[in-house]
Amino acid sequence: AQKVTQAQTEISVVEKEDVTLDCVYETRDTTYYLFWYKQPPSGELVFLIRRNSFDEQNEISGRYSWNFQKSTSSFNFTITASQVVDSAVYFCALLTNDYKLSFGAGTTVTVRA
Amino acid sequence: NAGVTQTPKFQVLKTGQSMTLQCAQDMNHNSMYWYRQDPGMGLRLIYYSASEGTTDKGEVPNGYNVSRLNKREFSLRLESAAPSQTSVYFCASSRPSTGGVTGELFFGEGSRLTVL
Numbered sequence: 141a142q143k144v145t146q147a148q149t150e151i152s153v154v155e156k157e158d159v160t161l162d163c164v165y166e167t168r169d170t171t172y173y174l175f176w177y178k179q180p181p182s183g184e185l186v187f188l189i190r191r192n193s194f195d196e197q198n199e200i201s202g203r204y205s206w207n208f209q210k211s212t213s214s215f216n217f218t219i220t221a222s223q224v225v226d227s228a229v230y231f232c233a234l235l236t237n238d239y240k241l242s243f244g245a246g247t248t249v250t251v252r253a
Numbered sequence: 254n255a256g257v258t259q260t261p262k263f264q265v266l267k268t269g270q271s272m273t274l275q276c277a278q279d280m281n282h283n284s285m286y287w288y289r290q291d292p293g294m295g296l297r298l299i300y301y302s303a304s305e306g307t308t309d310k311g312e313v314p315n316g317y318n319v320s321r322l323n324k325r326e327f328s329l330r331l332e333s334a335a336p337s338q339t340s341v342y343f344c345a346s347s348r349p350s351t352g353g354v355t356g357e358l359f360f361g362e363g364s365r366l367t368v369l
Contacts, residue, residue: 239303245295
């Protein structure tokens with residue numbers, strides 16, 4: 141069975157601090173995809189990144205960076221120099237070969253000015 | 254450029270009533286999904302359809318039925334609504350990437366359902 145665990149329920153930081161969101165996944169598949177989505181207070185789900193299981197390169201996109209470590213089944217997400225607009229719920233998700241997409245419970249990030 | 258369209262966006266039902274949530278995508282995607290989102294629970298998969306003509310249960314299928322009417326449309330039906338089905342429902346679709354495993358997912362805006 142596949143599973144995604146986001147152990148941090150809520151994180152609160154002051155603007156300009158860095159924040160790291162943890163994601164640990166479980167699957168028996170050797171081919172799979174990992175995603176991060178952002179859900180701002182407006183409610184829509186915003187795609188941030190997709191990573192396949194064969195690509196362990198870390199990625200940086202502006203203030204966002206992702207650390208994929210297959211050895212520990214983790215796909216962590218860091219926001220550098222956080223801003224108030226980063227306040228949202230962030231979801232990690234796992235897609236396996238049977239096309240089943242499972243989400244973690246989400247981490248609520250609050251950035252205070 | 255509609256993407257994934259869900260209707261209705263809001264609905265209030267009484268216990269025992271039935272209703273269908275409609276979802277349509279215009280991106281020629283193969284796979285479609287229905288999720289529910291409840292506070293503190295994240296998104297939980299109700300049903301999904303890997304391709305036209307197939308449907309499979311997700312984590313929380315009880316009380317729901319689905320129909321993959323054609324490649325574009327994937328509907329979710331509540332036959333006898335219960336207060337526990339009060340939730341926000343999201344439909345999503347995805348295209349296959351090279352190699353066969355699905356790529357990026359696109360979500361609808363959500364449908365807020367209240368069952369009294």
